[in-house]
Amino acid sequence: MLTIALSKGRLAEQAIELLERAGYDCNAAKEKSRKLILEDEKTGLRFIMAKPADVPTYVEYGAADLGVVGKDTLLEEGRQLYEVIDLGFGKCRMCVAGPKELKDGKLDSIPNKRVGTKYPNITRAYFEGVKKESVEIIKLNGSVELAPLIGLAEVIVDIVESGRTLYENGLDVIETVADISARVVVNRVSMKMKADELRPMIDKLKVEVEKMNQEKEG
Numbered sequence: 001m002l003t004i005a006l007s008k009g010r011l012a013e014q015a016i017e018l019l020e021r022a023g024y025d026c027n028a029a030k031e032k033s034r035k036l037i038l039e040d041e042k043t044g045l046r047f048i049m050a051k052p053a054d055v056p057t058y059v060e061y062g063a064a065d066l067g068v069v070g071k072d073t074l075l076e077e078g079r080q081l082y083e084v085i086d087l088g089f090g091k092c093r094m095c096v097a098g099p100k101e102l103k104d105g106k107l108d109s110i111p112n113k114r115v116g117t118k119y120p121n122i123t124r125a126y127f128e129g130v131k132k133e134s135v136e137i138i139k140l141n142g143s144v145e146l147a148p149l150i151g152l153a154e155v156i157v158d159i160v161e162s163g164r165t166l167y168e169n170g171l172d173v174i175e176t177v178a179d180i181s182a183r184v185v186v187n188r189v190s191m192k193m194k195a196d197e198l199r200p201m202i203d204k205l206k207v208e209v210e211k212m213n214q215e216k217e218g
Contacts, residue, residue: 001044002197004029005064007052007073011182014089015068018212022204044197056081056185065190065198071180072159075122082191084202085184087209094122094177097166098148098155103174110154116140116147117157126157126177145169 004019006012006029016026028040029047039046048064055069056079070090074083096115098107107113114136117123127135138153145165147153159180160166160173184205191198 001039001041001046002066002194002201003046003048003064005048005050005055005058005067005069007055007069008049011052011068011070011090012049014182015087018087018205018208021208021211022201024201024204053077059185059187062187062189065187065194066201067185068182069185071178071183072119072122074183074185075125075178076119078121079185080188081185082188083183083185085205085209087182087184087205088213090180090182092159092161092180093173094119094157094180095160095173096126096155096157096175096177097145097160097171097173099170100172102155103172107155107174112136113155114138114153115155115157116144116153118142118144119157122177123157145171 006015016029019026024045025040025043026045028038028043028045031038036049037046038049048058050058052069052073055067056074056077058064059067059081060079068087072094096107115123115127116138118140120137120139123137127133138147140147144156144158147156148171149169155174157177163173166172184202186198186202
């Protein structure tokens with residue numbers, strides 16, 4: 001039996017739809033219940049419905065063979081996994097954002113910056129690894145846009161979809177850290193021990209993703 005970890009919500013719905021397009025019976029995953037583990041012995045599929053941040057953990061430790069999760073979570077968690085497919089949905093950007101007057105390189109002139117974020121690991125890797133500067137990271141759990149507005153931090157690092165929330169609060173995207181979308185990840189041991197089941201699934205999903213991309217370009 002293959003165990004698949006899915007992020008609750010829209011991402012799980014899109015993943016299930018894709019699996020069905022690839023020819024897999026996912027009726028067990030669509031069962032309306034409060035169960036966190038949904039399985040069907042006939043199809044050989046077991047689904048774990050988890051919080052997004054936990055999906056890479058379940059896959060790394062072998063509680064799940066395969067998972068679907070956003071690239072933002074993978075970057076933040078830094079788990080030892082095989083990332084095998086960019087699914088192309090759930091697209092957004094991880095960005096440095098702040099007051100508009102910090103655009104066009106002006107952010108670089110500020111020493112000893114404070115950065116508010118839900119993603120301390122991504123933020124540290126970007127500023128220290130890419131921009132080669134040390135910053136003070138302030139971990140926040142929600143409404144990070146508040147940080148620059150009340151002087152807690154000069155800028156924030158957060159996910160940006162439409163950018164509407166930023167603009168309505170007088171903020172703007174200053175730099176793009178990474179492009180984000182849903183990814184398929186696989187447990188390293190499972191890739192070897194369950195290759196006969198996993199590799200055909202991965203190949204079928206890749207075909208369907210390619211078809212979906214062609215339909216969008218259509």
